Amino acid sequence: MDALILHRIQFAFTITYHYLFPQLTMGMALLIVVLKTLAVRTNRRVYHDSARFWARIFGVNFVLGVATGVPMEFQFGTNWSQFSRATGGVIGQPLAMEGVFSFFLESAFLGLFLYGERRLSKWGHWWAAFLVFLGSWISGFFIIVTDAWMQHPVAYSLLPNGRFELTSFTGLLLNPWALLQYAHNMGGAVVTGAFVMSATGAFYLLEDRFVDYGRLFLRVGVTAGLIFSVLQIFPTGDLHGKYLAKHQPAVMAGMEGLFKSERGAPIVLVGQPDEERQRIDNPIAVNRVLSFLIYGSTAAEVKGLNEFPKENWPANIPLLYYSYHIMAGLGTWFVLLMGVAELLLWRDRLFGARWLLWPIFLSFPLPYIANTAGWMTAEIGRQPWLIYGLLRTEHGASKYVSGGNALFTLLGFMGLYAVLSLLFVLLVFGEIHRGPGIGSAADVESGVPVSNA
Template structure:
């Protein structure tokens, strides 16, 4: 693999890892906003609607930064991966175009109504706008996942003159790979949004600010976060693992550090892969569990990397192994954290006064971002050395006219621009919104409305 291709892979990994920090939060917050608005319509308690306004501002800023950082992703198909685009563009372009034409348009249009149409259109239309924003964000994620699912498990195509052509449109849209990946991705996004909301509420409780709102944030974050964390493990994680075993056994072997085929294979808790010698150093293994989880039989045979030619092994086995174990390890901790927090909440609402648990919730806020990033690294590293699994190798998909210097220059440029965007985002969300809190934001939002009402009554 030449230097230009390696740098193109590095650039794509950097831009998508940075970009996905924002969509995972918006997809998670969209569901929480819908729940908050529904609670307001059912109870008519203003604290819920105030919470919608507060988190709506964070959602809007995150959405905008997500859009900006996402634009370079699709351009790279033409600039850095021209041979792949020429080979499979007839298929990939379909789902990517649907994401832009339908899902992105839907969420963008109704986001405007959500932000600016509440007073003029009423509360029920405002709820509907939030529902459509949630639907749009999840549909957008669904079409992107459909594109990635095809690269993981190509279906519905014919090969003619060295190019792929779509032969079954519905096979692409209903690729069996999509549902488990969609469930896993969306539950991961909800975990991110829930931990973000619960962490903010925990901070307010620890600092004795905005107590009434803080209780709402912690309660909703913990309950939804616990449900999403369980779904992340089962059924979505289980379905993901089983389809990997069926369609990408080399990925499964590398993820688990299984260098040799075993009957009754165990699952690795801790260990360091030694790829040069084909072994795990200092392993702690639970016997036979991997065989059972994969094939529902304690003595089932699980193929190791030695069962496949070396040129079909993932390129960076070590990084894939550690990414997978970081994701699984953090996911286990998420269930434990939210489970304990939920029990404290049930027990006479002791959660709100249990400072050690509030500290854990607050400090755990960044970890779902890390877990989701590790999950995407696992997905993409495990597909290697294929850019379209079994059809086109990554080394054959890059642009041949692009020099390594060109790629390095743009990579440095992206890093600089994204650094500035990150600083701006921190200022707007952390300093201007979260630091001031929901009460200040609500008062600022209501002040123009009150002034307008006074003007209508002749005070001005």
């Protein structure tokens, strides 16, 4: 097999799998801080127990996030050595900063947060929770800075030997693309956290167990879910889309399945892109909406793929198109579902509305799919480039790692991660089954492994 495609599959597989965990921990960290704040201020047991319960789920996710995260940084070198040789002077910076500023912080306070409750004062423990939240969000920022530079390179000069050199430190960290992407990405993480929390609450109410906790989970989860689902569409998604249309117009055309430039371009809601005939089959479209969304005018012209040389078209248009549509479609569903739920919550009728608790419960996997699809839109859209417009993917892979060796490690990762999935499901479902309020404060005198609360 061709080594290049194997390098790509391995990175795609390991990063996609890895990101299942941080999206929950980053989102949940914020919600745990909310629960902790309620707990410390009211001193009510239900808040304390809930914070501890979610800390246990958080702990399992965090361990798997760390375990699957270590390979990510190292695969830049192992599988993409030509890319890392060229870019180390620029994006090596945020990657090193992530380790120095975020991982030390997280690892130091995670242990105290998960089982230091008895050693610390009430507010001391609140600070431990807050610092874990801060560490995970700092980590997200540096990763987004790295990816944003690959999407929209700024603050660099290209040397004759093919290496990129940094010219502005603040320019790199304040890349407008990074700020937009960061806001959109972190919002997506909170949506995952909020949906998992409300789905668990819905499950407890449907089962008629841990009812007090279920109600609290729904109140916090639905409210956060609604706020952040709305923010995902406006302003973060909207601004990010406009910026993307300006700087990666070919990608935008691929996402929308717009083969030919059009004034008053329609938005395609459903349909299958046919690359050969350059059209959308079975389209359900709304006229002029795309022009309006991008340029604020229904008459504006949106550039189609025909404006760009074919070798610079996004490499996999159907997958790009579907990724984007799945993300956007699910995002719409999130706003609808959480909007109705919030309305009933406000009217005090949510907790008895089994017809609505069911879809809330069943929707817990959907934010994972939406976040994954969103990242696929960004990264598949970037292909055939590693650094958009500057370095093509085939020029970035390691030169002497053969297909056979790459397949060996890809299969190894797949096998190992299959085992991790089983362990994860077992542990998390076990926690949810056991429920909150049992084995409350950590029963430890001097140290247990980081995730064992």
